[in-house]
Amino acid sequence: MPTFPTELTDEIIAWIPVVCDRFSEMYRALLSCSLVCSAWLPASRHHLFREIHIDRSARYDLLVSRVLHSEKMRINLLSVRTVTIMHPGSPALNCRPFVLEFAGHLPNVTLMHFLYGGVEVFLSHPRSFVAISRFSSIQKLMINTDEFPSFGALRRTLTLLPSLADLTLWRPSWPDPPADLSPHLSHGASIVPRPALLSVNVRWGTDAPDRRRAQQFIAWLSETATSSSLLDLQATIDSTPGHQIGCMATFGLSLFRFGRVLRRLEIDVGESRDLPGQSISSSVFSHP
Template structure:
């Protein structure tokens, strides 16, 4: 038996370690463990403070020995919402150009490009990172919509895009409609798209969302989007929801032939913004934030009657409140006005999901939000009485927290 573990074995073990403190300790064990430990440590980098960025530049970027590990970086996250990421962080795409050859995922949170921008063409510097395949923008502010558009069109390998609550100065749509955009080969060919916007009574909030959807409708033509998450939360009343109806329908329709995994909020579905009949390749359908839906399961059954795909394998209902939870948390609310788990109208789903086109259905999943100590077996018994055909097929699932 050897007195030591061969490096090829320890390298494999270290590659499976996720805890950063453990990896740091592994790097101190011996020289043989150092390269693999550092490589894994540099796989995911998070910049959450101006000091962390300064140290990354000083001790890694400008170091002859440490700079080699920058090629190991696969994921980079920059957090701007803490207010402690100085303007130096905005120099990232300039200072690290050509240094992150393995970068695949980039996440930018709460970045504000409306003030103290080091260069008016900051988004264009991302073209130096041609290996990025996944981009996530969370709560970022742009000087104009064109800045966001440029950021998306300079990443030729982009296949996964997440945009959450973007904002910019409301401007006319004419500038980017009339502009000579890059050739189609440089546009993103997305396979995974996540859009989340909280719409309120502010005019610019829903107008910006409308602008984004109209541009994406044109830009995504030819892209085979397979996973689509469309998360819209309306707090401005029916007027705000209906104002986006035509734009949303125009956005969904071209994607219907390719989307296999669809996640939407109930508010989107219940405002008739979701043409389910167009999603002919659909296999997985999930309704998020069911607790926000003001209605009963009869309305849900009517929505599901519009499904045309015969390949649907799973339908999920997330954040479904129980009657006991509604009475405890919202005592002034009539629970019969909410689609709680066990509501008498839940039986409306049984004939709909037991017929065509749901012959391939393998799972109807409910994710209940229940009160502490609530009996999950009793909940399932109530569901079983209301969905006898689906329970007989053994496709009903309750995923309690």
């Protein structure tokens, strides 16, 4: 029976993540390929492990028992590039010490994505912060609609990731800051070299607590090394119909501190009274 060269089938399998629009579709296709024959298994596994989604306790437990604790399967963790953690309606995931168990075992992960409770899983163990720095290859962190136990927990997470360059924060929250924020919110951040971000994309709402969180975060970040390293800044507000609160009122004057080497700035500069909820975006480009 004639067979195709391994190089050809490996190349075909490598295109599956490119052409599949959804993760579930890609996963099923790669899983089917892995079952065709032993020659297709290595390439299929490599791409199956490039992206890991943890959304329930059963999936997490299988990953630990059948991969992390297996000498034969653990090598596949070297293929992981993206980890997504979410647990809508699955509070049991909070008991899983992800950071402690996987620290040092995901050396090639470049993107970490938390949404709908993923941060709680990531920081659930009291000693999580001790091991965060061992995720030294993470370059991009995305946090979507998630809650931190404190603003300090967010600060420590960002400063302990040594390679972090790209940050997306969409409606993160933590206990409501005081209404009268101190103008000095760095907590010593100006004397530490991290984070030194290249790209920041932040989105908050326009209610009073969200504005205070946005201003607290931007004021702190502006006093870190990011103030002299940031190239791309996007600041967006989720305004509700009838509210005319702009970007500067939401994020505060600390936005001006990022102008040293900034090449791209995109902010909401106004809202249309005729089209509630829509805004005009202003982009400023500069070239060295």
